[in-house]
Amino acid sequence: xADPKSADEKASTDAAPTVVVSHVSVxxxxxxxxxxxxxxxxxxxxxxxxxxxxxxxxxxxxREIHAVKDVSFVARHGESIGIIGxxxxxxxxxxxxxxxxxxxxxxxxxxxxEPSLLGVNAVLINxxxxxxNIYVGGQALGLTTAEIDEKFDDIVEFSGIGDAVYLPxxxxxxGMGARLRFAISTAAAPDVLMIDEALATGDASxxxxxxxxxxEIRDAAGTVFLVSHSNSNIREICDRVxxxxxxxxxxxxxxxxxxxxxxxxxxxxxxxxxxxRREPDVPGTVRWTGTTRFQTTRxxxxxTWAPGVAGCFVVSVERMAIARMVAPIAxxxxxxxxxxxxxxxxxxxxxxxxxxxxxxxxVAGGEGLVDAERYSRIEELVSxxxxxxxxxxxxxxxxxxxxxxxxxxxxxxxxxxxxxxxRTPVTSLQxxxxxxAVVVCDTVGVTxxxxxxxxxxxPRRLVLVGYEEEWPTDVVDALRxxxxxxxxxxxxxxxxxxxxxxxxxxxxxxxxxxSGAAAVEMLSAxxxxxxxxxxMLLVTSGRLPAIVHTALERLAPSEIVLAGAVEALPPDLxxxxxxxxxxxxxxxxxxxxxxx
Numbered sequence: 128x129a130d131p132k133s134a135d136e137k138a139s140t141d142a143a144p145t146v147v148v149s150h151v152s153v154x155x156x157x158x159x160x161x162x163x164x165x166x167x168x169x170x171x172x173x174x175x176x177x178x179x180x181x182x183x184x185x186x187x188x189x190r191e192i193h194a195v196k197d198v199s200f201v202a203r204h205g206e207s208i209g210i211i212g213x214x215x216x217x218x219x220x221x222x223x224x225x226x227x228x229x230x231x232x233x234x235x236x237x238x239x240x241e242p243s244l245l246g247v248n249a250v251l252i253n254x255x256x257x258x259x260n261i262y263v264g265g266q267a268l269g270l271t272t273a274e275i276d277e278k279f280d281d282i283v284e285f286s287g288i289g290d291a292v293y294l295p296x297x298x299x300x301x302g303m304g305a306r307l308r309f310a311i312s313t314a315a316a317p318d319v320l321m322i323d324e325a326l327a328t329g330d331a332s333x334x335x336x337x338x339x340x341x342x343e344i345r346d347a348a349g350t351v352f353l354v355s356h357s358n359s360n361i362r363e364i365c366d367r368v369x370x371x372x373x374x375x376x377x378x379x380x381x382x383x384x385x386x387x388x389x390x391x392x393x394x395x396x397x398x399x400x401x402x403x404r405r406e407p408d409v410p411g412t413v414r415w416t417g418t419t420r421f422q423t424t425r426x427x428x429x430x431t432w433a434p435g436v437a438g439c440f441v442v443s444v445e446r447m448a449i450a451r452m453v454a455p456i457a458x459x460x461x462x463x464x465x466x467x468x469x470x471x472x473x474x475x476x477x478x479x480x481x482x483x484x485x486x487x488x489x490v491a492g493g494e495g496l497v498d499a500e501r502y503s504r505i506e507e508l509v510s511x512x513x514x515x516x517x518x519x520x521x522x523x524x525x526x527x528x529x530x531x532x533x534x535x536x537x538x539x540x541x542x543x544x545x546x547x548x549x550r551t552p553v554t555s556l557q558x559x560x561x562x563x564a565v566v567v568c569d570t571v572g573v574t575x576x577x578x579x580x581x582x583x584x585x586p587r588r589l590v591l592v593g594y595e596e597e598w599p600t601d602v603v604d605a606l607r608x609x610x611x612x613x614x615x616x617x618x619x620x621x622x623x624x625x626x627x628x629x630x631x632x633x634x635x636x637x638x639x640x641x642s643g644a645a646a647v648e649m650l651s652a653x654x655x656x657x658x659x660x661x662x663m664l665l666v667t668s669g670r671l672p673a674i675v676h677t678a679l680e681r682l683a684p685s686e687i688v689l690a691g692a693v694e695a696l697p698p699d700l701x702x703x704x705x706x707x708x709x710x711x712x713x714x715x716x717x718x719x720x721x722x723x
Contacts, residue, residue: 143445143495143519144239145319145350146202146225151234152374153195153220194220196374197234202319203469205445207341207351209365209382211358211389217374218354222321225352240318243268257283257292257299257307264311278314285340286310313340321352338364338694358386362418363694366444366468381471382419406693409701411708415690420444420647421466421473427648427690428463428479431655438462439485441476441505443496445469447646448521448545448567451555453491454650456532458559458657466647472501477508486511491528493519521545525566526576529584535562537584541617542606543592544570552646552653553622553665554592559657560629570598573605581609588613623665627678630662639684641666641675641704643695652690661688666696671703679707 195217202208210218223229225236226244252260261282265275283292286306288299296304313320320341341351341364355361361368361382368385370378378385406414415426440457442450444466457464463483465476480488488509490497496519497505506513516531517524522545534540541554545567558565564584568577581589589612591598598616607614620628622644638659642652644667656663662682664675679687687704689696 143204144201144237145204145206146200146239146242147235147237148198148200148221148225149235149237151195151198151221151224151231151236152193153217153224153229154232155192155194156189157192193374195224195231195371198371198374198376199234200369200376200379202350202352203445204350205443205447206367206469207353207365209361209368209386210352210354210371211356211361211368211386212371212377216371218371219323220374221371222323222352222354225319226321238319241269242319242321243312243315243317244321244323253297254295256295257288260296260307261292261311264308265314268312268315268317270315275314282307282310282314309337309340317349319350319352321354323354338692358390361386363692366419366473381468381473383474406698406701409705411685411705412687412689412701414693414696414701415652415688416693416696417475419473419475420645420692421475423648423690423692424464424466424651425475425479427651427655428465429482430688431658432463432483434482434484436462436483436485438487438489439480439483440464441467441480441488441490441497443467443469443492444647445496446492446519446521448543449492449496449517449524450646450650451543451552452521452525452528452565452567454555454653455534455558455563455565456528457654459535459562460532461658462654463658464651464654466651467497467501469496470498470501472504477504480505480508484511485509488513490515491517492524493517495519521567522569522574523576525568526574526580529564529566529580533584534558534564537564537586539563539588539590540581540584540586540612541565541590541592542568544568544597552644552649553625554617555650556626556653556656556663557629559653568602568606570602573602573609578605578609581606584610586610586612588615590615590617592617621667623667623672624674626663626665627674630664630678630682633662633682635681635683636685637661638686638688639664639679639682640688640690641696643667643691645691645695648691648695655690666700671700676707679704684708 198221210222212218220229222244224231225238226242227238228244252263255263261279262272262275265278266272270278283289286303286309288303288307291299291303299307322341338360341353351364353361353364365382367380368378368382369376370385370389378388415423415430417423417426438460439462440453442453442464445468450464453464465479467473467476488505488511490502490505490513493515494502497515502513502515517527539561540563541558543554543565555565557563566577566581589606589610591603591614593616595616603614606612638661640652640656640661640663642649642663642665644665649665652663664678666672666675685708687708689701689704
């Protein structure tokens with residue numbers, strides 16, 4: 128059932144791999160052979176010294192345990208990969224081998240960047256305080272002291288340990304320690320994050336925040352591995368699943384294909400099944416959501432566009448930087464955005480392409496993002512024309528997108544670099560509202576293509592997204608020379624505050640959209656917001672901060688749409704939003720001021 132291709136063959140056809148596992152096996156040797164029970168006589172009893180030292184007693188028998196057997200796969204940027212299987216199937220061993228903690232007995236491993244393994248059984252330094260562990264752990268992840276200082280409050284707040292951060296770790300409960308480890312391990316958005324049952328720790332609120340943090344890492348073009356016995360967690364977080372049994376890779380494919388096959392072989396529970404509790408309707412609100420981000424996007428587009436659209440963009444989750452440039456263009460044209468992932472077109476995307484029946488489809492990105500087979504499949508799904516625009520390199524794709532679809536407002540261009548994911552999605556919303564362009568520029572240099580495209584636009588101002596120190600002087604000088612434009616920076620304000628500020632001149636009434644922070648859902652909702660002219664606000668914490676509440680009170684919407692996963696926009700938040708629509712007096716706890 129597993130893909131017969133070797134990892135080497137796959138790596139040659141897929142772009143930007145982060146992990147390549149080629150015919151890896153892990154074998155343990157344990158003392159004791161096959162003997163069971165007590166020895167038959169006193170003479171067979173041996174001391175520890177006799178067992179460990181050669182030539183001291185009877186020969187020591189050993190046996191081999193083949194924990195992982197000839198496993199091959201390739202993981203790529205932007206993928207969330209679940210690893211499932213029964214207890215003792217080799218899931219955790221495989222993860223530890225990828226992390227470099229266990230050497231493979233056979234085969235080869237290649238990992239791009241620095242992997243970070245997170246598991247509830249791993250510990251920090253118990254004698255040190257939580258505060259000291261934050262600095263030790265942060266520096267191990269490559270953060271500077273100044274960067275840790277900046278992230279310190281967020282780490283403490285995320286972990287929920289409060290003033291206990293100043294106490295020794297030895298005084299923490301296992302749950303407190305696990306939550307702090309998760310907060311530290313994800314503070315630096317590692318290239319490859321590996322989670323071994325960590326989401327089983329903590330209450331529902333922490334599990335929700337954890338899922339949102341994982342989505343942010345995934346959307347920043349990282350790779351996430353999740354070992355879990357919770358199939359619901361796998362469904363919510365992972366796009367792809369590896370099924371391991373007795374050390375062998377049984378099946379590797381999309382979550383919606385692998386998980387049902389695995390569940391079909393699980394023993395049936397004799398306990399009576401509980402019916403899933405249906406979320407009650409909240410007057411004044413509707414929810415556009417799904418169990419995966421692709422299904423959520425389908426819900427957004429199906430509620431916004433009727434069949435027979437003029438055009439549609441298809442973008443890959445592997446290069447979120449390209450999608451962030453496409454979103455303002457799609458907003459100006461009134462075209463929906465649909466998503467694919469490396470090596471597959473999700474069922475929700477296939478269904479929506481068929482329903483929308485676009486006259487024109489633009490596939491954004493090169494063959495490393497949407498390969499020839501997937502491109503041909505898109506051609507089969509639609510009767511309109513299909514064309515490819517852009518390359519796998521976001522900086523080069525930026526020039527092609529700007530030349531093909533110049534912005535309505537050329538006075539200002541937003542310039543981002545590929546990995547500042549936390550700020551860039553809301554920049555796409557700003558550009559969509561104002562009719563401006565977003566381009567991506569590498570911090571190692573400005574491509575000739577981008578220089579020429581910006582020179583043709585002749586903007587009066589370039590807004591570089593991020594802090595001034597994040598942009599090298601030679602890059603800033605090259606951008607200034609190409610355009611003769613004023614250079615500005617946009618570090619002020621969090622994403623929720625920036626989104627709320629876009630609608631100060633909007634007329635009250637009508638529909639408003641509230642989205643979570645995950646980039647796929649947020650960018651899809653951005654395009655829907657522009658198409659329907661409905662104000663869109665962001666909620667990044669699962670609770671309603673004062674700045675968003677104030678904006679909604681002023682907008683006085685007759686209906687609020689929650690566009691995103693239920694985990695990011697929970698029922699309590701929906702209830703609060705409903706109260707804003709119907710009474711204008713949300714619960715005090717929900718409106719407690721939070722920093723945007």
